[in-house]
Amino acid sequence: MKGFSFSVASLRAGFAAGVRAEDVAAEALARADACADPAIWISRVPHEDVLARARELDALPREQRARMPLFGVPIAIKDNIDLTGLPTTAACPEFSYSPKESAAVVQRLVEAGAIPMGKTNLDQFATGLVGTRSPHGAPRSVFNGDYISGGSSSGSAVAVAAGLVGFALGTDTAGSGRVPAAFNNIVGLKPTRGLLSTRGVVPACRSLDCVSIFALTAEDAQTVFEAAAVFDPADVYARARMPGTPPLPNAGFTFAVPRASDLQFFGDDEAARLFGEASERLEELGGRARWIDFSMFSEAAALLYDGPWVAERTAAVGGFIQKHEAAADPTVRGIVLGGGARSAVETFEAMYKLEALKRRMTTLFADIDFLVVPTAPTIYRVDEVMAEPVKLNSRLGTYTNFMNLLDMAGIAVPAGIGAKGLPFGITLAAPAFSEAKLIGLASAFAAAQGLAPGAPGRLVEDEGFIELAVVGAHMSGLPLNHELTSRGGMFVERTRTMPGYRFYALAGGPPFRPGLVRVASGGASIELEVWRLPRAAFGGFIAGVPQPLCIGTLDLASGRKVKGFLCEESGLDGAEEITALGGWRAYMARKLEKAS
Known part of the structure; x- marks a missing residue:
């Protein structure tokens, strides 16, 4: 099982081939024990209980197992959602209680075959989009430990991205199920309000959760x-599912994008670039872009924290915080208790x-199929x-806070890795009950994007892929990139080598090619991209690599080793050393500038 993907689809294929649920559970326990981020979990199901649950599943008749869509899948549960056998704390130890039964949604998933592994960290009382407001520490982005994981469902997102579980439950009132997805390169589905029961969930804003x-x-x-989406008559906010819609309109689709003057990235040029590229990719999928006035969404977003809905947080946990002020995170305490100053008159005015x-939104969606926005405008370091x-x-709530107030469904999907090696995501949104349509477009977008999900390097060779580092014309958007994409190649990350390489522009061309040479001294760190190729296609690709280039092993700045392009020293005759430029893109930009 070592190195095996925990994606639901991969696990189902493994079980069909004879893998046991106990094998998967044992591997999940080993991964959780070995994980370097101590802030992911608040509590974990005891090892023997996890294994006992797996053995029970393995003992079921084959026909019964086949009817369980989540058979043997390890899952994580945000610690404001009840799970019998573990306390619910909402990241406040003094608030802790022992639930008599699991939340309705958890029970549905267990009945479908899932194996709970534990309760995950969160911004206290699900109040925040950062993942730093917890006495249990701040989970970090799986891409760079200096950066936040996003919140409030921080631990759940990191557990999935790190490959510890197959999926995880979070909650989403203002973006808590979408922002952490973007910061960890995974999918975050925020369904229509009420389709997944909130019975057994510690409320934040109960009417919106x-x-x-x-x-x-x-x-x-x-x-x-x-x-999970089964109507719960015991949940007063539950709603029944509406008839499904086709995944994508047959005659293409129209998507709305905030006009340029309404887009905010707070100085993050890479996020702006990646959002523009995502819009172009949607057009390549048959979409027609329509630039819109975003003010209606911004005005709705302002109502959540600048309006009376913050009083719902006061109603949920304000009494507890008043009695236990020292137990609450100072920022959370200020937000929650601040809701007590809101008046009934303000509430009704805001409702109108x-x-x-x-x-206004209904009128807009008469002419469009989707709204597309950045999931978050940028990402910040923990210290910031x-x-x-x-x-x-x-x-961070610029593009998320409005969605539940306006009764929309949304799905956050990875949309690229920036030059600093940090992930970026977009959110596809539409009015309530549009899950099928949103998931369909998200799936098509992900296939076109070709980005491996989760943490860098999470997918390993045992899964049928080989990672390959490219330093020149095979990088995304450059002339030879098609040699990767035509073979099913998928982008993993943009990063750099360890110091210790010299870089050259080889003689000849087009296509112009670089040469990367490992040296004992005097070398530098060189920009590259890591792609993954299906193992079956790797041989055909390297057969076309011309001398003096060859495939060797490169040392990445992260410490990982991957296969990649190197150059024989005999091929450096007539080459120009460009080590000081730090990468092929910089060299090509200089070449273009000289030509003009």
């Missing part, structure tokens, strides 16, 4: 959603305004958020 799903792929999210905004916890948290 959603249980959300973190998964590696849109298809996995759909499998979990189908198992919201209805007017809903009418700790220094300015309210201001930076507010920025």
